[in-house]
Amino acid sequence: MKILIIEDEAGITKFLQQGLQEEGYTVITAENGTNGIKLAQAEKPDLILLDWMLPGINGLQVCKNFRKSSIDTPVIFLTAKDTIQETIEGLRAGANDYIKKPFSFEELLERIRVQLRKSPVIEEVILGNFKIIPAAYKITKHGHEINLTQREFELLAFLLKNRGKVCTRKDIISDVWNIHFDYDTGVIDVFINAIRKKLNLSKEEDFIKTVRGVGYLIES
Known part of the structure; x- marks a missing residue:
């Protein structure tokens, strides 16, 4: 399984990358929204961890871009935002889940597992x-x-x-x-x-x- 991390804080990226690789995931990273969009299109990851507060194009705009481009990869927001209005805004943008910083790595792992095992209804x-x-x-x-x-x-x-x-x-x-x-x-x-x-x-x-x-x- 391949996970794309779009995060501008190098320390967080390194922590997540190391932990996820130890769990057996392939990890690719981007330090800003523009590169994140390019990697999502080229690498077709199974899941995306997306920081909300990115320089330039913020995470909300990146997520909207994914959905408008028919990239339906599960997205989990990494964010310090936690008001109901901000949560609604993120979910409306197409995010599948969010986790508030600072977070437990074990909780993040479980949220990742849930998204990766979800399967849609198949009948018409x-x-x-x-x-x-x-x-x-x-x-x-x-x-x-x-x-x-x-x-x-x-x-x-x-x-x-x-x-x-x-x-x-x-x-x-x-x-x-x-x-x-x-x-x-x-x-x-x-x-x-x-x-x-x-x-x-x-x-x-x-x-x-x-x-x-x-x-x-x-x-x-």
């Missing part, structure tokens, strides 16, 4: 006028493709995988965001609203049902 799903192919991160309405961010699609895929079952906010934040501690699950509502808006769902065709006080459901 038809819901009214929508055709959804989770494995390809693709959704169309009347044959026209609709663009969702990777995190929005992962949320939708999780609901589809569990269709017919009410998915609690705790289940969603744990599985989709890989967060296993007390956390403001209001971020889920933000993403659900964004999905509904992008899909331009009328009241009649809204297949995402809100179960008030509990979570969300896509009926079987």
Whole structure:
């Protein structure tokens, strides 16, 4: 497995590189966003560790560039930012997870393992006028493709995988965001609203049902 580290602090890069190599990972590094983007395109890593506060192009812009360029490699932000708004901003940019500096290397390893073992739902799903192919991160309405961010699609895929079952906010934040501690699950509502808006769902065709006080459901 190959991991790309995009980090401008040499000490952190050296620490991560040594630790990950000892765990058997191949590690490549970039000291800024521009080089990070080039390496991601050329080397096709299995996972990217991305510092938010980079010189020049910051991590948020780098992550957005990945997703616009159809680079769907899992991204874990390394960041000192931890407010709910900053977290939402990072996840909306397409990040899969984040870990706050300073962090435990053991915790980072576990977060890496979770991202690398995730697998998408493979079947094609038809819901009214929508055709959804989770494995390809693709959704169309009347044959026209609709663009969702990777995190929005992962949320939708999780609901589809569990269709017919009410998915609690705790289940969603744990599985989709890989967060296993007390956390403001209001971020889920933000993403659900964004999905509904992008899909331009009328009241009649809204297949995402809100179960008030509990979570969300896509009926079987």
